[in-house]
Amino acid sequence: MPIAANVILGSGVTIQHPELVNLYGCSVGEGTSIGPFVEIQQGVQVGKRCKIQSHSFLCEGVEIEDEVFIGHGVMFVNDRYPKVAGEWKLERVLVRHNASIGSGAVILCGVTIGEGAQIGAGAVVTRDVSQGQRVAGVPARLLR
Ligand SMILES: CC(C)(COP(=O)(O)OP(=O)(O)OC[C@H]1O[C@@H](n2cnc3c(N)ncnc32)[C@H](O)[C@@H]1OP(=O)(O)O)[C@@H](O)C(=O)NCCC(=O)NCCS
Incomplete structure (x- = not known):
């Protein structure tokens, strides 16, 4: 089933192609939009007004606060x-309010991405990213 009965969806959640997602045991806050081919696993909490683009995978243990952008094909x-x-x-992984994760990024387990942080496309994030930092590369390092 693309969206399991045990999924908690806030009001105004937009799922462009409900038949092309795989959501189970998770909660999604109001006003969040979810693109096609996204999987969100058991126990994941997604905040309000987030945008999750196509082909991203949010595994068990991930928490996403409000107004977070997740590009295409982001792997947790x-x-x-x-x-x-x-x-x-x-x-576990925690992504704080207003952070932005570029397409194709891999977010390794055990990290926290700080408020307003920006993760470059294709980055491999292996350590915590502080509030407002912009990081990119493999492994992800601070951009100056
Ligand atoms: C990380 C990012 C925000 C940086 O933007 P920026 O601050 O304008 O950076 P610049 O383009 O000035 O580049 C600064 C340096 O970082 C490098 N860089 C930029 N983005 C990079 C990335 N994703 N991975 C590796 N290096 C990157 C540039 O090559 C440049 O290096 P140089 O100084 O040696 O030439 C941006 O490049 C990015 O990846 N955004 C994500 C886009 C995305 O995935 N959108 C999703 C929906 S389409």
């Missing part, structure tokens, strides 16, 4: 040492 990660079987440790 929650398992630092993935393996086929056995125990794994979920590491």
Whole structure:
């Protein structure tokens, strides 16, 4: 089912192609818009008035505050040492208010992206990004 019955959608959430998303066990705040081919997993909280563009993947353990921009094909990660079987440790990611994540960025587990921070297209974010910082590259570094 593209949008499972256990998804909590705030008022005015726009999902351009409801048949082309995969949302389950998550909550999405009012006024947020979600493009096609987006997956949002169990337990993820997305704030109000966010914009999530097509092909992005928000895994369990991710929290997105209000007015966050997420470009196309942004990948969040929650398992630092993935393996086929056995125990794994979920590491959370927090994206604070008004941050912006460029297309194709990978956000490694355990990081916080600060308020108003800007992540360049294609960045691999391996460490916390402070409030208002602009970072890009692999691994992501401060742009001067
Ligand atoms: C990161 C970003 C905000 C920087 O913009 P900016 O401050 O105007 O930066 P500039 O274009 O002046 O570039 C500054 C330097 O950073 C480099 N740079 C810019 N963006 C970069 C990126 N995504 N990855 C790696 N390096 C980048 C430039 O090559 C330049 O390097 P140089 O000084 O050695 O020549 C922007 O380039 C970006 O990636 N925006 C995201 C766009 C996006 O994904 N939109 C989604 C919807 S379409």
